Amino acid sequence: FSIRKGCQIMKTKEIVLSYAPVCIQNLAITLYNMWLHKRRRGGAYRGYLKYFSDFRDADFFTIDREQQRRLREFLEHAVRRSVWYRDYSPSDLMSFPVLEKEQLLNNLDLIKTVAEKEGDVSLTGGTTGASMKVVYTLEDIQERHAILDLFRSAYGYAQGKRTAWFSGKAVARRGDLARGICYRDDHLRNIRYFSTFHISS
Numbered sequence: 001f002s003i004r005k006g007c008q009i010m011k012t013k014e015i016v017l018s019y020a021p022v023c024i025q026n027l028a029i030t031l032y033n034m035w036l037h038k039r040r041r042g043g044a045y046r047g048y049l050k051y052f053s054d055f056r057d058a059d060f061f062t063i064d065r066e067q068q069r070r071l072r073e074f075l076e077h078a079v080r081r082s083v084w085y086r087d088y089s090p091s092d093l094m095s096f097p098v099l100e101k102e103q104l105l106n107n108l109d110l111i112k113t114v115a116e117k118e119g120d121v122s123l124t125g126g127t128t129g130a131s132m133k134v135v136y137t138l139e140d141i142q143e144r145h146a147i148l149d150l151f152r153s154a155y156g157y158a159q160g161k162r163t164a165w166f167s168g169k170a171v172a173r174r175g176d177l178a179r180g181i182c183y184r185d186d187h188l189r190n191i192r193y194f195s196t197f198h199i200s201s
Contacts, residue, residue, distance in 0.1 A: 022176065026185045029171075029193070033186050040145040043138060048146035056150075081113035105130055125168060163191045171195045 012028075020028065055063060075090035084107060088095050104111060112135050119135040136144075149159070157163070171184045171193050184193045 018173070022181060022184070026187065029184050030186045030188045033189060033191075037189075039138065040141055041149075043142050045142040045146050048143045049150060052147055052150050077113060082111055084111040101129070101132070104132060108133055160190055163189075164194060165191050166194045166196050166199075168196050169193070170197050172198060 055066065058066075071093065072090060075088075075093065075096070078085040079088055079090045080086075085096070099111075114135045114137055116135055119137050120141060122134045122136060124132045124134065172182045172195055176182070177198060182194060182198050185191070186193070
């Protein structure tokens with residue numbers, strides 16, 4: 001996967017959602033979701049799903065021991081890969097300073113442990129001020145979705161189950177809204193997408 005390919009897919013998606021008929025938009029959303037599904041739930045995903053599932057009923061000491069191991073691994077990674085943290089000791093969390101949002105915004109190139117061309121670049125929503133850039137590796141994405149899927153499954157959600165999904169993406173156009181069409185569908189995964197931008201009384 002390359003950033004260029006991802007950008008091309010996103011650009012194509014935006015064009016389709018802006019100009020194509022609703023049925024074509026639904027098809028485009030379904031195809032786009034197939035691509036996302038493969039990336040999010042391929043590779044290390046199943047291993048992480050089992051890993052987190054096994055910890056659901058673990059006792060305190062098992063969880064604490066694993067938490068300490070992962071923290072040490074995380075700090076070693078930060079010291080090894082980040083210019084910002086290379087002078088700190090991975091065995092002493094308290095030696096690491098609190099990272100302020102402004103520092104993150106102004107020094108991301110020094111802080112990040114993955115080059116943008118090697119990862120997936122995402123932007124936070126900016127609900128607490130300036131939007132921040134986040135760089136994920138493909139394995140990060142797969143671990144994150146294993147956690148999310150496990151969490152959702154605890155409350156009855158399963159992939160393929162009829163679902164209404166609300167998100168901050170403008171999926172409907174003005175003309176469609178005037179006709180009462182305020183959603184788009186992924187028929188393959190049985191998901192109806194609604195935009196939080198268009199919620200009204």
